Amino acid sequence: MxxxxxxxxxxxxxxxxxxxxxxxxxxxxxxxxxxxxxxxxxxxxxxxxxxxxxxxxxxxxxxxxxxxxxxxxxxxxxxxxxxxxxxxxxxxxxxxxxxxxxxxxxxxxxxxxxxxxxxxxxxxxxxxxxxxxxxxxxxxxxxxxxxxxxxxxxxxxxxxxxxxxxxxxxxxxxxxxxxxxxxxxxxxxxxxxxxxxxxxxxxxxxxxxxxxxxxxxxxxxxxxxxxxxxxxxxxxxxxxxxxxxxxxxxWQRVPYLGLGAAAHSFNGRRRSYNPDRFDAYITAIETFGKAYKLEPQFTREEKYDEMIFLGLRTIDGLDLRSVSRRFGKSNAERIKRLIQPFIASGDAVLDSCFLRLTEKGLLLSDTIIRELMADDDFE
Ligand code: SF4
Structure with missing residues (x-):
């Protein structure tokens, strides 16, 4: 789809x-x-x-x-x-x-x-x-x-x-x-x-x-x-x-095509964006039929950060088995270790392999997500 x-x-x-x-x-x-x-x-x-x-x-x-x-x-x-x-x-x-x-x-x-x-x-x-x-x-x-x-x-x-x-x-x-x-x-x-x-x-x-x-x-x-x-x-x-x-x-990284000035697209692998100026968009389409520029390829760390960000925004949560498959067991274990204080404070729950933020935790989602992002101990 x-x-x-x-x-x-x-x-x-x-x-x-x-x-x-x-x-x-x-x-x-x-x-x-x-x-x-x-x-x-x-x-x-x-x-x-x-x-x-x-x-x-x-x-x-x-x-x-x-x-x-x-x-x-x-x-x-x-x-x-x-x-x-x-x-x-x-x-x-x-x-x-x-x-x-x-x-x-x-x-x-x-x-x-x-x-x-x-x-x-x-x-x-x-x-x-x-x-x-x-x-x-x-x-x-x-x-x-x-x-x-x-x-x-x-x-x-x-x-x-x-x-x-x-x-x-x-x-x-x-x-x-x-x-x-x-x-x-x-x-x-x-x-x-x-x-x-x-x-x-x-x-x-x-x-x-x-x-x-x-x-x-x-x-x-x-x-x-x-x-x-x-x-x-x-x-x-x-x-x-x-x-x-x-x-x-x-949030599930389904591909989409963005049309119009300032629209973004995602083809399943790369993200791209159209110019956010009206005349620049019109001129590029009239001249080339396309106006988009590719965003730089995500590094491995950025892909990991994106997975955490997208997973923890929704009540479906972050599937730690997928993290393990894509980034290795040690990086999934890293998340389990870093989330412990938030589980203790009632802001997150680890339910089988799914990590979810609670109602209270969703308010702190920016702080919690920042805490889990790739850092010096990311392998
Ligand atoms: S100015 Fe911004 S918030 Fe207001 S109607 Fe336009 S897009 Fe929406």
């Missing part, structure tokens, strides 16, 4: 925390669609296995008009065999949603929608410079569900300056009331070069204390567990049967 990711890099304005690649050139969407379809045509032979998941991410894919979205999906189908696709996700923003748009997406084959909501509190949304308010987000979820989408995910953010445990609880309660099948929740991160980091440096707001952030995480985990959600990855929660297949495939 394989996946296709299409990056749609258009955003009307920039949210305060965002460092994803996006551009405001919405007048060039048609040109961009032509270019992505050209890239699909020249790179389709890289797909050596049936495509089972498709993901349109951004930026904001819902910035495409209804005819543009239909043209992109139809064009992709004409170039790549999508007959075995089980999950077709499109990311949307609440302010773009209309019944006509969602119905066209469903008619074209979309069966999962992922909406960037981030909060159901208007002050928090305003602070983050989101382009919608809470009522619009709720109305958009209803519109999508009425149009026949029964697999819906929403993104939420916690640790927003000004946010309280109470307002976070209310956001979670509203999300649960909306009867969505999947929730991704992220701690607000201060990426370099963002407006959020600039304001933080100038001391324009009071960041949330670490203890409060931890409390928010535990509130999230316990309320979603009580509502029947499975915490299957550090930031992802799903009702039974509704894990994101596309993202799960990334």
């Amino acid at each position: 394989a996946g296709i990711y299409v990056h749609i890099p258009f955003c009307k304005s920039r949210c305060i925390y965002c460092d994803f690649y996006s551009t405001p050139y919405t007048d060039r969407i048609d040109e961009y669609i032509n270019t992505v379809l050209r890239e699909a045509e020249t790179r389709r032979e890289e797909l050596t296995e049936p495509v089972t998941t498709v993901y349109f991410g951004g930026g904001t894919p819902s910035q495409l008009s209804t005819p543009q979205l239909t043209r992109l999906i139809t064009g992709l189908r004409e170039r790549v065999n999508l007959s075995q696709v089980e999950e077709f996700t499109v990311e949307v923003n609440p302010d773009d949603i209309t019944t006509e748009w969602v119905e066209a997406a469903v008619a074209a084959g979309v069966n999962r929608v992922s909406m960037g909501v981030q909060s159901f509190n208007d002050n928090e949304l305003l602070f983050m410079r989101r382009r919608h308010n809470a009522a619009e987000a709720i109305a958009a979820v209803h519109t999508i569900q009425r149009a026949g989408v029964s697999n819906m995910s929403i993104d939420l953010i916690y640790s927003i300056p000004g946010q309280t445990i109470e307002s976070w609880r209310e956001t979670i309660a509203t999300a649960l009331m909306l009867n969505v099948q999947h929730i991704s929740a992220y701690e607000l991160s201060y990426e370099r070069g963002t407006e959020l980091s600039r304001q933080a440096m100038l001391g324009q707001f009071e960041p949330i204390e670490e203890d409060t952030t931890i409390q928010m995480y535990h509130t999230l985990a316990s309320e979603l567990a009580a509502a029947g959600f499975e915490h299957y990855e550090v930031s992802n929660f799903a009702k039974p049967g509704f894990r994101s297949r596309h993202n799960s495939a990334y």
Whole structure:
């Protein structure tokens, strides 16, 4: 199996925390669609296995008009065999949603929608410079569900300056009331070069204390567990049967083809990436039909680190027999030795040959993973 990711890099304005690649050139969407379809045509032979998941991410894919979205999906189908696709996700923003748009997406084959909501509190949304308010987000979820989408995910953010445990609880309660099948929740991160980091440096707001952030995480985990959600990855929660297949495939190193500016690909052995500048991407595809550059080959240590990182992110855990097969028994034993303090503190469990982080441990996943990564004693 394989996946296709299409990056749609258009955003009307920039949210305060965002460092994803996006551009405001919405007048060039048609040109961009032509270019992505050209890239699909020249790179389709890289797909050596049936495509089972498709993901349109951004930026904001819902910035495409209804005819543009239909043209992109139809064009992709004409170039790549999508007959075995089980999950077709499109990311949307609440302010773009209309019944006509969602119905066209469903008619074209979309069966999962992922909406960037981030909060159901208007002050928090305003602070983050989101382009919608809470009522619009709720109305958009209803519109999508009425149009026949029964697999819906929403993104939420916690640790927003000004946010309280109470307002976070209310956001979670509203999300649960909306009867969505999947929730991704992220701690607000201060990426370099963002407006959020600039304001933080100038001391324009009071960041949330670490203890409060931890409390928010535990509130999230316990309320979603009580509502029947499975915490299957550090930031992802799903009702039974509704894990994101596309993202799960990334964590299982399933190959995927990334189309569009800033898209990444993985062919099962090497990773590659497209330019993250709009004109550089368009020019390269027009000239060569391809725009990607190969990432350097992973060293043995980097492959080991990647295996630990991907394994411990999900509740499926890290299979120490596979570590032993790929990197030798002594390196699997090394992990068993280094994880002992985290097992003692209740942050990890070793269950037969599988090492997993507990609910408590998932919050510390970065620290634990760093501790296990290849070091002087790696053989
Ligand atoms: S809509 Fe998404 S991609 Fe666009 S600026 Fe906001 S967070 Fe970034």
